[in-house]
Amino acid sequence: DAKTTQPPSMDCAEGRAANLPCNHSTISGNEYVYWYRQIHSQGPQYIIHGLKNNETNEMASLIITEDRKSSTLILPHATLRDTAVYYCIVRVLRNTGKLIFGQGTTLQVKP
Amino acid sequence: GAVVSQHPSWVICKSGTSVKIECRSLDFQATTMFWYRQFPKQSLMLMATSNEGSKATYEQGVEKDKFLINHASLTLSTLTVTSAHPEDSSFYICSARSEGYTFGSGTRLTVV
Numbered sequence: 001d002a003k004t005t006q007p008p009s010m011d012c013a014e015g016r017a018a019n020l021p022c023n024h025s026t027i028s029g030n031e032y033v034y035w036y037r038q039i040h041s042q043g044p045q046y047i048i049h050g051l052k053n054n055e056t057n058e059m060a061s062l063i064i065t066e067d068r069k070s071s072t073l074i075l076p077h078a079t080l081r082d083t084a085v086y087y088c089i090v091r092v093l094r095n096t097g098k099l100i101f102g103q104g105t106t107l108q109v110k111p
Numbered sequence: 112g113a114v115v116s117q118h119p120s121w122v123i124c125k126s127g128t129s130v131k132i133e134c135r136s137l138d139f140q141a142t143t144m145f146w147y148r149q150f151p152k153q154s155l156m157l158m159a160t161s162n163e164g165s166k167a168t169y170e171q172g173v174e175k176d177k178f179l180i181n182h183a184s185l186t187l188s189t190l191t192v193t194s195a196h197p198e199d200s201s202f203y204i205c206s207a208r209s210e211g212y213t214f215g216s217g218t219r220l221t222v223v
Contacts, residue, residue, distance in 0.1 A: 043117070043204050043214030044155070087154075098145055099212050101155040 002027045002090040009106045012082075018075040020105050022088030025069040030092050033064060033071045037084040038104075044087065047073065078109045113139050115207050117215025124195055124222055132190045132218045134205030140185035141207035146178075149202040149217075161188040195222040 005023040012018040024033065034049040048055055048062045050071075055062045061074040075082055087104040114137040124130045134144055142163045147155040159180055160168040167180035177199075179191040188207075192199055200222045205215040 038155075041202070041217065041219070043115075043206070043216050044212075045214070046211050049211075085154075098157050098160055099206065100157060101147075103154050 002031055004088045004090055004102055006086075006088055006102065006105045008103065009108070011108050011110055012075075012078045014080060014109055014111050015077055018078040018082065018107055018109065020073040020075075020086050020088075020107060021070065022073070023070045024088070024090045027068050027090050028092075031090050032092070033062065034089045034091065035060070035062065035073050036087045036089065036101075037082075038087070039081075039084040044101075047086075078107075080109050080111065083107060083109045113137075113207070113209035113211075113213040115205065115213045115215040117205050117218055119218060120216060121219040122221070124220070126196055126222055127194055129191055129193045130195055130220060132192075132203055132205070132220075134188045134190070134207070134215050136186045136207045136209070136213075139207075139209045141188075141209070142185060143208055144182060144188040145206040145208075145212075146180060146188075146190050147204045147206065149204060155204060158190075192220065195220070197222045 002024050032049050032051050035047040036044040038044045048060050050062045064071040085104040085106050087101050116135045118133045144161040146158045148158050149155045157170050158173045161180045161182040163182045169175045182188040202217050204217045206212050
């Protein structure tokens with residue numbers, strides 16, 4: 001799986017959009033970008049994944065650059081409950097093997 | 112959606128005793144489950160991959176005789192921390208693969 005780089009921490013004002021970047025410059029053509037988050041003292045939660053087109057679901061939007069070397073997770077209207085560690089993971093879609101977590105980005109949503 | 116139940120959510124045990132943590136897939140069958148450990152302010156570290164009906168695969172540096180994994184059915188995997196010591200105190204999380212990866216809510220183990 002390709003390596004990812006994320007900033008260790010970010011702040012966001014409640015109600016504003018939170019934009020979390022992820023660099024994955026060594027991504028392969030068949031690797032997807034996945035995002036998970038972990039709220040304190042809970043198990044990780046799946047957010048969204050994509051290959052090359054932008055994706056949106058009820059939780060977030062995923063913007064992947066044209067060269068696929070980086071992506072941004074967007075929480076359109078952050079709430080205090082979105083305070084969590086966000087993990088960007090790159091892997092092949094059909095890979096049923098282990099999921100490896102990097103250090104992630106700690107997002108602090110402030111009132 | 113897929114649900115993974117992990118029990119207990121927290122446990123305190125005395126040094127030298129053993130503790131068993133259960134991980135169940137509630138509405139799907141999971142031939143493979145994963146066990147992670149997480150220390151404070153650190154990321155999840157994969158400990159082992161649990162395979163139904165066969166031996167678990169441990170990550171490098173994880174003591175297989177200390178962290179016993181049993182995956183006897185398609186819906187249950189257990190992690191037993193044997194002869195626990197204070198340094199084993201951690202947050203243990205299991206995961207099972209359905210269409211994606213679903214995680215349990217974690218077990219906070221404190222060894223005193």
